[in-house]
Amino acid sequence: MVSAKVIVKNPSGLHARPASVLAQAAGKCKSETILLYGEKRIQLKSILNIMSAAIKAGSEVEIQCSGDSEEEDLKTLVELVESGLGE
Amino acid sequence: MEVVKVEKTASRGIAVAPVYLYQEPDLTPDSYAITREQAEEEQKKFADARSAVAEELEKLAGENEIFAAHLEMANDFMLQDGVNNRIAIDQKNAQIAVKETVEEFAEMFAAMEDDYMRERGADIRDIGKRLLACLKGKRLPDLGSLDAPVIVAARDLYPSDTVKLNPEFVKGIVTEEGGVTSHVSIIAKSMNIPTLVGIGGILEKLTDGETVCMDAGQGILVLAPDAATLSEYQQKKEVYESERRRLKELRNTPAVTKEGKRIFLCANVGNVEDIKKALEMNIDGVGLFRSEFLYMENSHFPTEEEQFAVYKEAAELCPKELTIRTLDIGGDKELPYFTFEKEDNPFLGWRAIRISLDMKEMFKEQLRAILRASSYGHVRIMFPMLISLEELRDAKEIVEECKKELTAEGKDFDENIELGMMMETPASVILADAFAKEADFFSIGTNDLTQYLLAVDRGNKKIADRYSYFHPAVLSAIKHIIEAGHRAGIKVGMCGEMAGDSKAVLKLLEFGLDEFSMSAGNIDYVREQILNA
The missing domain is CATH 3.20.20.60 (Phosphoenolpyruvate-binding domains)
Structure with missing residues (x-):
């Protein structure tokens, strides 16, 4: 398992549009992808799970990947969140 | 044949076309029980409905990126697991399983602090509606999907409906509610669509797909017109339209x-x-x-x-x-x-x-x-x-x-x-x-x-x-x-x-x-x- 911390930059947090971008990207990962936000453990492959966590702008979150291609998947997801998820 | 006299003309003009009932169908889940052996069959029904809805949303997402998140939700494994578990473990039929799973997510959104997130409950409910309509074999009304001339009949039309009005296919509008200064009237006037509003109880009298004639200027709606009336209105319509063209040239x-x-x-x-x-x-x-x-x-x-x-x-x-x-x-x-x-x-x-x-x-x-x-x-x-x-x-x-x-x-x-x-x-x-x-x-x-x-x-x-x-x-x-x-x-x-x-x-x-x-x-x-x- 590999993990990294990243700050959510999206001005309105992870609302529908960025959540959909993130869930889509996670869906393509071969490894299991989890996001830790406070107490919450979120399945990144589920947009409903991401949205229901109501992650606010400026929050620090931890992304964990485990399984095949975990290094590569983690890098992709961290970069995506840092780039603002298409916003 | 029945002639309905209407007082409120929102926009003049003549139309002859089949009625398109713009009305939400009854989407209450059917309550049939299933046996353990039928679970797989129900899951298959859900899987088919889900693919159909995803395909529909994919098309919409291509036109408007708002639907990208809808599509992602329809593809969501948590939604699918929720429905499939209800079918397999609780022995609910596919319709009830969809309804319950969707409500669970919608309520979760509704309980959130953020206004924006609360409103997303509507998105997941929309997906639920699409799934249920598909499972029940009903058509969800959609003004954007029209591809032939119709007269739209609705209780009322809101801005979210009228943005999809395409005057190429919407030849007339009749509504039960609304006055001549209501939103639908203003839009209809600006698009030059013949429109009659405030006709109480008209939806009950109309049948989807049945041709009616209307002369909005005179406040007349003819239900189940006979052949002579049909041709009379066709003629009136041509005269009216050539008149409009002539005036436009002036x-x-x-x-x-x-x-x-x-x-x-x-x-x-x-x-x-x-x-x-x-x-x-x-x-x-x-x-x-x-x-x-x-x-x-x-x-x-x-x-x-x-x-x-x-x-x-x-x-x-x-x-x-x-x-x-x-x-x-x-x-x-x-x-x-x-x-x-x-x-x-x-x-x-x-x-x-x-x-x-x-x-x-x-x-x-x-x-x-x-x-x-x-x-x-x-x-x-x-x-x-x-x-x-x-x-x-x-x-x-x-x-x-x-x-x-x-x-x-x-x-x-x-x-x-x-x-x-x-x-x-x-x-x-x-x-x-x-x-x-x-x-x-x-x-x-x-x-x-x-x-x-x-x-x-x-x-x-x-x-x-x-x-x-x-x-x-x-x-x-x-x-x-x-x-x-x-x-x-x-x-x-x-x-x-x-x-x-x-x-x-x-x-x-x-x-x-x-x-x-x-x-x-x-x-x-x-x-x-x-x-x-």
């Missing part, structure tokens, strides 16, 4: 009577959007800009800057003139942020110029905004409801005061801006000659003038037949106003309903009216009358 002809008098054709508007639409009719300008809408559709008295931005844009759009009527509230028009004392006779009460003169600072904000806009076009100021020369002089003096202030501040305005008045009170008619010497123009407001001259409340249905601007007293007053104006060498226009009534055009031309200002929909008809006069 738009390029300036409104000059046979005797050679050039008449100004103007629009009555409430905002800049109205002006843009009216410009398609080739108008000379705006004869009545109802500034009260700026006040009514606001949370506070609009500031000078807010008003200036609107008036400036309007002034730049108008080719020959923009006549702004100063605030005309009171009577039946109220403000959400200002309490008017209850009056026994609001139409004879504290309204229009009476309020402006009493609330001088507010009046000045408006006048300064109009003055500043006057350097961007030909702007005219019009005062409503005057009954005495003193009022006119007071109003003009306040304009002078504003001009001085603007000069001192180095702000531009039209030095020679025309200051005119509405002619709508009996007192102004009787004093027309005196007023004409001090006002720069007149504009006859026939709606109030008729009501005040005849002492007939124009909103009272019981006496509606007594309200008529063809009453000899009203005609005589109009003639007198026009003559008084001309004796003093000023232009006389009209901005009441009568100006847009093609039956009145000849009479008004005979009296010598210089300008007709009306709602945009009537301009083509009045132009034709003028050209033939």
